[in-house]
Amino acid sequence: MVTVRTVLITGGNRGIGFALAEEFIAQGHRVAVTARSGEGPAGSLTVRADVTDGASLDAAYAEVESKLGPVEVLIANAGITKDTLVMRMTDEEFDSVVDTNLGGTFKVVKRAVKGMLKARFGRIVLISSVVGLYGSAGQVNYSSSK
Numbered sequence: 168m169v170t171v172r173t174v175l176i177t178g179g180n181r182g183i184g185f186a187l188a189e190e191f192i193a194q195g196h197r198v199a200v201t202a203r204s205g206e207g208p209a210g211s212l213t214v215r216a217d218v219t220d221g222a223s224l225d226a227a228y229a230e231v232e233s234k235l236g237p238v239e240v241l242i243a244n245a246g247i248t249k250d251t252l253v254m255r256m257t258d259e260e261f262d263s264v265v266d267t268n269l270g271g272t273f274k275v276v277k278r279a280v281k282g283m284l285k286a287r288f289g290r291i292v293l294i295s296s297v298v299g300l301y302g303s304a305g306q307v308n309y310s311s312s313k
Contacts, residue, residue: 173197175231175238177218177275178245180205183294187242199231199238201245218245218271224278237286241279243272244294246313250305261308268312 174191178184179200185208191198192210200207201216212234216227231238246268249260276291283289298306299313 169195171195171197172239173199173231173235173237174240174242175199175201175228175279176207176242176244177201177216177271179207179211179242180213184242184244187244191240196240197235199235201227218275219266221274221278224274228278232282237282238279239283239286239288240290240292241275242292242294243275245271245275246294246296246309248306248309250309252305253307256308264308265312268309 174196176184176188176191176198177200179188180202184200188198188200188211189208192208198207198210199212199214201218202213203215203217207213212231214227214230215223217223228238247264249256249264251260272293276293279289279291283291296309296313298310302310
């Protein structure tokens with residue numbers, strides 16, 4: 168018998184996050200996804216959130232907790248790319264990717280930990296990239312944030 172958990176997946180409106188949400192739903196879990204736009208898969212609760220904005224995350228967590236219960240499993244998946252060669256990359260392009268991929272992960276984990284410690288249970292999965300290990304041309308910002 169599988170224990171049903173409340174799962175929150177950041178960036179669950181497409182790609183890996185969407186596929187993970189579908190799988191957790193198929194296994195019978197309560198699933199919420201964050202998205203700046205778009206929707207998560209059928210059967211999930213989509214909440215609007217920007218992982219770089221603490222107030223936005225607090226509002227998203229409050230909505231998930233009120234509708235599905237405390238977050239027991241967090242999948243920190245949200246990420247962006249702004250690829251260009253380092254000599255052409257602007258400070259804003261570098262900062263926005265690092266702020267989302269690294270800073271956003273920190274913020275979403277920090278918010279999740281409070282409830283998990285109180286419940287004395289929780290699981291956190293951070294989605295990375297092979298680019299974080301090996302690098303890739305034009306992705307100094309992305310690879311350093313992963």
